[in-house]
Amino acid sequence: MTADHTAPAGPVIYVDADACPVKAEAVKVGERHEMLVVFVSNGGLRPSRDPLVRHVVVPGTPDAADDWIVEEANANDIAITADVPLAARLVEKGLHVLGPTGRPFTPETIGMAVAMRDLKQDLRESGAIKGYNPGFTARDRSAFLQALDRTVRLALRLKD
Template sequence: MLKNQKPIVYVDADSCPVKEEIQRVCQKHVVTPVFVSTFNHYSPDADNDNWRIIDPDDQAVDLYILNKVEKGDLVITQDLSFAVLLMGQGVYALTPRGKLIAEADADEILYRKYLRQKNQKARNRIKGPSALTDEDKKRFEMQLENFLSNNEGIF
């Protein structure tokens, strides 16, 4: 990060279920999040200056964010493998379920990904994550609020 530059909150916005919560908490802390989405997930909200709409190539959103983030930034993403990658750059990662990804989570995340890929290759049916609940959204909002409060003056 450049000297005197404030950290940024990036949002992997393709199918992000907590956009309203992000807007509400960031507005309270006078932080402008950057929502990154592909054309395939275009939303009328995207006309806002804090949206970046990019090509729908595979992993395009991840690559855009990866090329823009700097140490100390926060990324909100459902992609746990991407979160592990970001940690290596000193970037914080928060899931829509309110989990702040830590270095200690990396091995388990990558092992679970390995098992999922192995099952996919074997054509075994894989159950996806459970639906996001109101409790999950509240936990997310509280965690984002805590993160921004703890880093007040930085963000």
């Protein structure tokens, strides 16, 4: 993303948007705090008229959205993703990273998250477990809203 003089200074919320169930919640919190929200996807998202919402469409190649977010985001920005390898890259870069259920990925927790992801992938590939993810609930949505609001407040405090 190139410099945009209409964007507010301060942290930006980046959303790995292709399968994100909390896009509306990210916009709601972003608007409340007057923060830029950037949705990054391979396409298929409806454009927004909100000046604080940007859509970036990347090629449909594997990891294109991930690579774009890692390239553009800065330390103290916020990222929303369920993609554990992307979360690890962003945590390493100094971002505040949340999963769509509000689960924070931090320097202290990312190693275990990567290990669990790899273990589950191995178990799925061997047929030991099925590849079903639990459904997204109203409780998950509420937890996400609370976690994002806390994270935004932290990022804004650290900005100063």
